[in-house]
Amino acid sequence: MRYDYDVIVVGAGNGGLAAASKLTAAGLRVVLLEKHNLPGGVASSFVRGRFEFEASLHELCDVGTKEEPLSVRRLFTDLGSKEDFINEKNLFRTIVTGENGYDVTLAAGWDNFRQSLLKVCPESEKSLDRLGALLDKTTEALAYNDRKKGRPNKLVMLLKYGKFLISASHSLDDVLRSLGFSYRARMILETYWSYLGVPADELNAFHYFEMVRGYINGGAGIPLHKSYGLSLSLAETIIKNGGDIRYNTEVTRFIYDENKRVTGVCTKDDEYYAKEVISNVIPHNVFGMSGKGNVAEKDKKLLNARRFGLSFICIYLGLDKSADALGIKDYSVFIAQNASSRRQAETEMGMYVVNCINVAVPEATPEGTCSLFFTIPVFTNKTMKGVTADNYKKFKSDTAAAYIENYEKVLGVNIREHIEEISVATPVTFANYFGAPNGTAYGYELSGWDGVMARILSTGNELNIKGLTFCGGHGAKGDGYGVSYVTGIEAAEAVISRLTGKNDEEKQ
Amino acid sequence: MKKSSEKTEKLKLNAAKFLKIIPERLKKIKDASSEEIKALRSYKPNLLAAELHPQIQHTTVAEIKKLTDDVTLYTLKADGGRLAPFGAGSYISVFAEHNGVSFSRPYSIASSPGASADGVYEIAVKRKDDGFFSKLIHDSFAVGTKVDVSAPAGDFTYEPLRDAKRVICIAGGSGITPFRSMILSILDGTEDFELTLLYGAKRESEILFKDELTAAAEKDGCVKVVFVLSDEEKDGAEHGFIGAELIKKYAPEGVYSVFVCGPQAMYRYLEGELPKLGIAGKYIRKEVFGQISDPCGEPDYVKPEKEEFELTVRQGAGEKHIKCAYNETLLSAMERSGIAAPSRCRSGVCGFCHSKLVSGECYTPGRCDGRREADKLYGYIHPCSAFPLSDMIIDVPYKN
Numbered sequence: 072m073r074y075d076y077d078v079i080v081v082g083a084g085n086g087g088l089a090a091a092s093k094l095t096a097a098g099l100r101v102v103l104l105e106k107h108n109l110p111g112g113v114a115s116s117f118v119r120g121r122f123e124f125e126a127s128l129h130e131l132c133d134v135g136t137k138e139e140p141l142s143v144r145r146l147f148t149d150l151g152s153k154e155d156f157i158n159e160k161n162l163f164r165t166i167v168t169g170e171n172g173y174d175v176t177l178a179a180g181w182d183n184f185r186q187s188l189l190k191v192c193p194e195s196e197k198s199l200d201r202l203g204a205l206l207d208k209t210t211e212a213l214a215y216n217d218r219k220k221g222r223p224n225k226l227v228m229l230l231k232y233g234k235f236l237i238s239a240s241h242s243l244d245d246v247l248r249s250l251g252f253s254y255r256a257r258m259i260l261e262t263y264w265s266y267l268g269v270p271a272d273e274l275n276a277f278h279y280f281e282m283v284r285g286y287i288n289g290g291a292g293i294p295l296h297k298s299y300g301l302s303l304s305l306a307e308t309i310i311k312n313g314g315d316i317r318y319n320t321e322v323t324r325f326i327y328d329e330n331k332r333v334t335g336v337c338t339k340d341d342e343y344y345a346k347e348v349i350s351n352v353i354p355h356n357v358f359g360m361s362g363k364g365n366v367a368e369k370d371k372k373l374l375n376a377r378r379f380g381l382s383f384i385c386i387y388l389g390l391d392k393s394a395d396a397l398g399i400k401d402y403s404v405f406i407a408q409n410a411s412s413r414r415q416a417e418t419e420m421g422m423y424v425v426n427c428i429n430v431a432v433p434e435a436t437p438e439g440t441c442s443l444f445f446t447i448p449v450f451t452n453k454t455m456k457g458v459t460a461d462n463y464k465k466f467k468s469d470t471a472a473a474y475i476e477n478y479e480k481v482l483g484v485n486i487r488e489h490i491e492e493i494s495v496a497t498p499v500t501f502a503n504y505f506g507a508p509n510g511t512a513y514g515y516e517l518s519g520w521d522g523v524m525a526r527i528l529s530t531g532n533e534l535n536i537k538g539l540t541f542c543g544g545h546g547a548k549g550d551g552y553g554v555s556y557v558t559g560i561e562a563a564e565a566v567i568s569r570l571t572g573k574n575d576e577e578k579q
Numbered sequence: 580m581k582k583s584s585e586k587t588e589k590l591k592l593n594a595a596k597f598l599k600i601i602p603e604r605l606k607k608i609k610d611a612s613s614e615e616i617k618a619l620r621s622y623k624p625n626l627l628a629a630e631l632h633p634q635i636q637h638t639t640v641a642e643i644k645k646l647t648d649d650v651t652l653y654t655l656k657a658d659g660g661r662l663a664p665f666g667a668g669s670y671i672s673v674f675a676e677h678n679g680v681s682f683s684r685p686y687s688i689a690s691s692p693g694a695s696a697d698g699v700y701e702i703a704v705k706r707k708d709d710g711f712f713s714k715l716i717h718d719s720f721a722v723g724t725k726v727d728v729s730a731p732a733g734d735f736t737y738e739p740l741r742d743a744k745r746v747i748c749i750a751g752g753s754g755i756t757p758f759r760s761m762i763l764s765i766l767d768g769t770e771d772f773e774l775t776l777l778y779g780a781k782r783e784s785e786i787l788f789k790d791e792l793t794a795a796a797e798k799d800g801c802v803k804v805v806f807v808l809s810d811e812e813k814d815g816a817e818h819g820f821i822g823a824e825l826i827k828k829y830a831p832e833g834v835y836s837v838f839v840c841g842p843q844a845m846y847r848y849l850e851g852e853l854p855k856l857g858i859a860g861k862y863i864r865k866e867v868f869g870q871i872s873d874p875c876g877e878p879d880y881v882k883p884e885k886e887e888f889e890l891t892v893r894q895g896a897g898e899k900h901i902k903c904a905y906n907e908t909l910l911s912a913m914e915r916s917g918i919a920a921p922s923r924c925r926s927g928v929c930g931f932c933h934s935k936l937v938s939g940e941c942y943t944p945g946r947c948d949g950r951r952e953a954d955k956l957y958g959y960i961h962p963c964s965a966f967p968l969s970d971m972i973i974d975v976p977y978k979n
């Protein structure tokens with residue numbers, strides 16, 4: 072058998088970078104193949120004139136402080152990254168403009184968070200206590216599930232972690248109702264839903280709480296040199312550990328042997344063979360490169376049953392005045408017409424988020440300037456209806472104009488006259504750079520039957536391809552920045568234990 | 580699907596629902612189709628991405644027209660189908676082979692975006708006697724020559740949200756090309772803004788597209804054309820250089836944008852002139868400079884003691900040792916030695932040539948340093964705009 076490497080990692084997104092870092096740290100011979108000429112996938116930035124724009128990251132949850140690091144910060148430190156983070160003191164400001172609207176800012180840190188919600192929903196005291204208890208229980212249950220490698224004893228779960236099971240098997244909205252929150256409190260608490268891409272009446276409550284817990288405890292963590300700094304710092308780790316990174320190297324085919332085991336990959340000019348392959352590339356695309364007959368019928372059905380997660384339109388603005396001078400005070404503002412996430416998802420311009428990085432990291436753009444980053448979730452193909460290659464430029468311009476106008480009206484600021492640089496990304500951009508099917512930024516939709524709990528309980532039984540391990544936002548733990556790094560670490564750990572035989576139980 | 584209820588009464592939940600998660604999932608999967616996974620192009624965003632950003636476009640030279648003594652217009656026609664659409668002002672990388680090695684240079688698309696639907700791009704190439712690629716084109720392109728070009732790229736396009744509705748376009752020499760495309764796109768209704776062209780040349784005989792530009796101005800009220808001749812006086816043309824005074828003479832009332840595209844000498848001259856206009860910096864946009872031929876003119880450059888350095892280029896598993904003169908870019912040195920290195924804008928801004936500096940030192944002029952902050956921190960360089968200051972080892976990706 073030919074082995075050029077111990078492990079081939081395909082794709083240098085967050086998952087692939089974390090995996091390759093971990094694998095090389097364990098002394099394995101690793102090659103990381105990336106089709107783009109930069110590491111990071113969406114965790115990137117780009118330069119226009121005197122501005123460098125963050126391409127995708129709003130903030131990382133579960134970062135914590137230098138003194139009291141939480142999981143994400145620890146993960147980077149463990150991998151040898153020296154990148155630092157700024158902690159933003161507020162979670163978000165949420166503005167609902169329609170009937171019974173509100174304008175509320177929630178603070179980070181449990182006590183501040185609690186106070187800021189009580190200020191606008193004083194009736195929430197007891198409900199908040201119950202929420203706190205549930206979050207703690209969730210942590211315990213998760214630790215148990217992890218100990219059992221995703222195959223928990225169902226009876227133990229029922230008896231010991233009943234509260235957790237409730238949040239694991241119900242929608243966010245149902246669980247918040249069961250905790251006794253008022254309508255308004257629920258809507259405010261559900262604000263982050265779009266970061267997971269499924270409306271609150273369908274979104275798995277446990278998944279949401281996992282994220283929100285990380286934001287409340289750690290505050291919103293913003294990397295000092297943008298997400299691209301994180302990406303380069305991991306690339307640095309890989310190189311230092313003796314790994315090879317090949318950019319501009321697109322994998323075109325996965326090589327299977329007669330036992331349907333993945334033994335390597337092909338690029339335009341080369342073949343690479345290894346004992347194990349880790350794919351940061353979404354299963355859909357891997358299957359598309361696997362040839363007929365190599366993947367199991369049930370896995371094909373799984374993929375055909377799935378829906379793609381949402382995509383985004385992003386507007387990046389470089390403004391020739393400072394945030395202060397323009398009257399921009401919030402790092403993160405969620406703007407919606409209607410409080411209900413379901414309605415938000417169903418309406419054009421139903422909701423969008425605007426970040427001003429200078430509020431958290433003043434030196435992120437040159438002095439006397441600032442930048443704004445609009446994130447507009449694209450839930451359906453309706454948004455792109457009628458868009459052709461020829462009118463694409465106009466579509467981007469018109470869309471940006473509409474959102475900028477709305478933002479100015481809602482916030483009462485003038486930015487239009489100060490646009491020095493503008494760039495607009497759409498699902499086409501995601502499709503272009505990452506080959507993401509349907510331009511999805513979030514892998515597979517985490518709806519109902521394919522929610523994160525269902526996936527976690529099914530790991531081990533699905534996409535079980537010999538020699539191939541997946542990592543990335545399309546995995547069991549769902550999309551999300553922090554999570555995608557974690558999936559890379561987990562994939563690497565599984566491979567390491569198989570290759571070094573440290574954990575016999577895990578051998579295939 | 581149930582809507583979020585407005586009710587506030589507490590809801591009773593049932594932990595046993597947990598047991599239904601897996602059966603429900605298995606049923607969903609069982610009921611799904613088992614057909615092969617659909618090709619990427621079946622999704623609209625992916626199809627649009629392929630149409631807008633093809634990796635490479637194959638064309639054939641369909642027509643050649645001499646515009647002046649040293650400038651030639653090449654009409655490139657797609658080998659079947661259309662060419663990628665673009666915003667007027669974009670450029671393409673044009674590829675050509677020399678001694679079996681593939682080279683490329685950026686050229687603004689001089690034709691209208693609309694013509695791309697018919698599979699046509701036009702480029703106007705000025706032959707430089709001390710040049711390399713422009714001569715290669717002039718000497719080797721004939722009707723029927725196969726030419727590969729990249730997808731359109733660049734940011735020198737009109738953007739209504741950013742730019743003023745009225746734009747003064749300052750062109751020098753072959754820098755007219757992006758503006759010709761903009762004028763054509765105003766004529767055919769793709770773009771909607773008022774364009775006043777101040778086009779500088781030494782003498783009338785060097786003006787490209789003279790009749791065509793004059794006719795465009797007569798046809799469309801949104802287009803004005805002023806020729807500015809430095810070395811001769813002619814009726815109907817301004818005499819001298821394009822500076823603040825002349826710009827003000829033709830500038831409209833109120834806000835306006837200034838777009839500049841021309842030779843480096845023109846940029847240098849305008850650097851002193853444009854501030855005199857008193858307009859906000861955001862209203863001044865310059866096409867990228869192109870390759871800087873010599874770092875010695877840069878204000879913060881300190882010439883190294885040695886004139887030639889050892890450059891070790893790692894690419895994939897291979898390694899090559901070449902020479903690089905102090906006044907040539909790392910990219911040029913690699914190309915001269917037959918190393919296929921990625922490039923596109925060759926002006927430091929697009930990041931296409933992004934490479935890792937393993938050891939050694941180099942100089943990048945500030946005005947063409949388009950690197951990200953983290954690039955500088957972790958030792959990444961753009962070889963198209965970096966000059967050696969010592970022996971160096973660099974890690975360069977393969978050409979895609």
Ligand SMILES: Cc1cc2nc3c(=O)[nH]c(=O)nc-3n(C[C@H](O)[C@H](O)[C@H](O)COP(=O)(O)OP(=O)(O)OC[C@H]3O[C@@H](n4cnc5c(N)ncnc54)[C@H](O)[C@@H]3O)c2cc1C
Pocket residue numbers: 670684685686687688702703704705706707709710711712713714733753756757866867868869870907908911912914915916924925926
């Ligand atoms: C955005 C943009 C748009 C442009 N649009 C236009 C346009 O519309 N029309 C136009 O005419 N120009 C345009 N240019 C300029 C164009 O890209 C070329 O730079 C121009 O044609 C100059 O070519 P040259 O032959 O003079 O110089 P080059 O081909 O660049 O020659 C000099 C360089 O070639 C290297 N070289 C010399 N000999 C060799 C050899 N044997 N092997 C390998 N390398 C060698 C040298 O080291 C040196 O670096 C544009 C540039 C940019 C950045």
Ligand code: FES
Pocket residue numbers: 921922923924925926927928929930931932933949961962963964
């Ligand atoms: S080729 Fe564009 S930055 Fe070097």
